Amino acid sequence: MIHRALIKKAILEGRVKLLEHESINLLESYGIPVAKAELASEVNEAVALAKKIGYPVVLKIVSPDISHKSDVGGVRVGIDSDDGVRSAFNEIISNVSERAPGSRIAGVLVQKMAPSGGIEVIIGGLRDRAFGPVIMFGLGGVFVEVLRDVSFRISPLLEEEAYEMLRELKGARVLNGYRGMPPVDKSSLVRIILKVAKILDENPEIDSLDLNPVMSYTSGALVVDARVILRSMG
């Protein structure tokens, strides 16, 4: 029941957003595959965690006041040495203090770099006033941001409906393999979609979840970033 403790802690602290490592732990406790990550509060701890997790790693700012980490220079990918961790850590802190002054800093997330060659997809969930939990699926980057190519289903949803969400995207071909690429592992995406529905179903305090991106591979999938927003009380 680690997820219940995480949600209660955030509520007690008056937060409506789970911190990145909390969101990742919540997903992991539901058996969703996530890129391994831990929070470092200072640079030497970040180096120790990077060694423990194994290179290459990614460093990310963790702040209750920042939701788009890369917009403030808060994400560095592809770090492959202790020195790289040190300089990335310091760079991130200085970027954030410059571009998002006054933000509270919980620490820096040290995360395993996901293998290259995946396709970035987005899996989301929100609680609609009229329909209840609604699940969203889309392809990452321009597909969602520019083309708004997304599909929705109302929870509870059957496995077959989750497969339909993948099929009905205009860009569905991207998942089926193109330019000599093999198709992605659709069953692993469907399992994540169904688990997102289950999380919303079992945790009424959660208002929305945003798994963005989920790296989708020929075999398997991996969540590398997640945002969980709680319902604001009162």
Ligand SMILES: Nc1ncnc2c1ncn2[C@@H]1O[C@H](COP(=O)(O)OP(=O)(O)OP(=O)(O)O)[C@@H](O)[C@H]1O
């Ligand atoms: N562990 C990782 N392995 C590989 N690539 C990663 C990893 N973490 C992040 N990335 C890459 O960096 C990008 C930005 O990371 P992330 O989503 O964590 O930051 P963000 O600022 O929250 O982005 P957004 O606001 O768009 O959600 C991702 O879209 C992905 O391409």
Ligand SMILES: [Mg+2]
């Ligand atoms: Mg993100």
